[in-house]
Amino acid sequence: MIALGSARIKIVAYGKIRLYLGENFNDEVLVEDGSSVRDLFEILEKPEKEIWMANVNGLLANEKRILNDGDEVSIFEPVGGG
């Protein structure tokens, strides 16, 4: 498990991001208090050119959203239409 602090964040990754994080990825990380979604993406080593989106506790969240202990974060890529 990635442990950088005491705020326990549950991660649910979808699609290519799930593959990217790897089979051995634990679905919880411990981040420092006051960490944002952007910080979480950095911790997970989001490739610079990729766009990831986050849903925190059922609500769409931008990268500035501060995470709290116990939050559940779904991470997914934007999808097109057509």
Place this chain on the structure above:
Amino acid sequence: MAFGFNGKFLRVDLSKEKLDIEEHDESFYRTYFGGRCVIAYYLLRELKPGIDPLSPENLLIFAPGVITGAPISGSGRNSVGAKSPLSDSYGEAEAGGFFGAELKHAGFDGIVIKGKAKHPVYLWLSDGEAEIRDAKHLWGLDTGDSQEAIRKELGDNMIRTAQIGRAGENLVRFACVIQDLRDSAGRSGMGAVMGSKNLKAVAVRGHMKLKVADPNKLRDFSKWLVENLPSSLHDFGTGAMMTAHVLSGNLPTRNFRDGEFPNPEAISAQTIADTVRVGMAACYACAVRCKKEVKMEEPWKVEPIYGGPEYETLAALGSNCGIDDLKAICKANELCQRYSLDTISTGATIAFAMECFENGLLTSKDTGGMNIPFGDSEAMVNLVEMIANREGIGNILAEGVKRAAAKIGKGAERFAVHVKGEELPMHDPRLKRGLGLGYSVFPTGADHNNNLHDTGTTNLPGLGIFEPVPLEDLGPKKVRLFVYYTNWRVISNSLLMCNFLPWVADVEKLTDIVRAVTGWDLSSFELYKLGERSMNMTRAFNVREGFTPEDDWLPPRFFKPQTSGPLSKMAVDPESLQEAKELYYEMMGWNRATGTPTKAKLAELGISWVADEIETG
């Protein structure tokens, strides 16, 4: 030597049963290219303002572009245009497949049709020749049966068709034009215009190879594409990852009202692949191969010749109606192909009816005894039939949500989700704010195809926008991105090139492709100006028809959050949208207050003649 075009348009007067060839020189093609720009050219020059779109005076135009039919992926598209009977504005829809390429290979760069035939007819175009043929025996047939009959009587199984089914014949205002049974020129009601002219079909066969300037260069692009295929589209087509749509709040649910849809993967392209899919098909010359073919035996029979549902269809006839029954969606999709109905407007109109029903504005007395709550998949399939047949409540719904709401009354307007009369496609502007601006200002009404999808496009380095613009932004930076992006993207509809090809957003690559096809020493600047020309000409058409900035606006629903789910605390701010709209007008070189193109802007684009058609800004 002309590359990428034949120099000939077929002119058809159905009232006089007369066919003519109109020739254009190279400067015409280098100014208008094809598709949207050519349609706007004819509509501005030849249509009287204020005509009834379903009258013989309307023009129906089939317009491929200079890229159509060239040996490169994405070149199978064509546009169909007219004044729209759904929105009364500029109307247009595009389709992939083979029809457009076949038309070019038959020696024509487009067909301009006016008048109304005395009885049902179809057009037959073959290697530079054209004739009007009797279609009395085809009227009333589903598109599949009609195509089979046409191929049989002309003795060629490779004939490509653009047709209407009963929805077009019955003048359903969102009837579409079905090409080769599975490709739909879906939006704007072009099938109703075809029906109003008693034109059942256009059948095409061509053996004349389209000359391109640099076939080797095109081959290089084809090789590059094989290494860089958009894998999700190639494997599944559109509609993969429905869960991501739900998590972001983008999946329209119960008439764009709610945000929670518990089982999105039940209607995803992956589930289709695992259950009812029997194949994947490609458009002309295309390696992306994103078209599904589905087959079912029960509880409804679905024939694979009609293809399979795209994302827009899965959402419109699925989640937007509260339905997660994949088989019902596949059947409804097949019916839309048989009858020539736009799946987006059909689903959106049924969702409107379901919300009216849940709120007591429609009862089982209005529906012939049928309950039509959200989530009722049998009711949804029945309503598709009733709309196509204009039967019972279907006769009201066949008018589209704007007119249906006016007929139902009792405040039904609040459930009518449309812009300029065109029902919204399946992306939520509460999430994608730039897309919401596009829904508001685009000439055909709510359109997703030429629009900015803020989630996936945050900058545009090829045109000098480097800094990512946040999703929720609707300020000057977003409007600038929107202007650059949509002016660039809309050129696809004049070239025509499919937006699913990775080179469409790559300014240099797309410019190179146009050079290789046409042999023109053109620049990206020239192509960008084509996009601007297209936006200005279609804007001018709507100004001439009396549209004002008040028509450039979102339905009230989007100024409130979804009732539940990811966007239950987010909505479009009307003041920000108003400011963004006026800024958009200004950045486009239009009058900020009236949204009207200025004389100077039209002159800068080399189309001063358009200024004579309108009161300029």
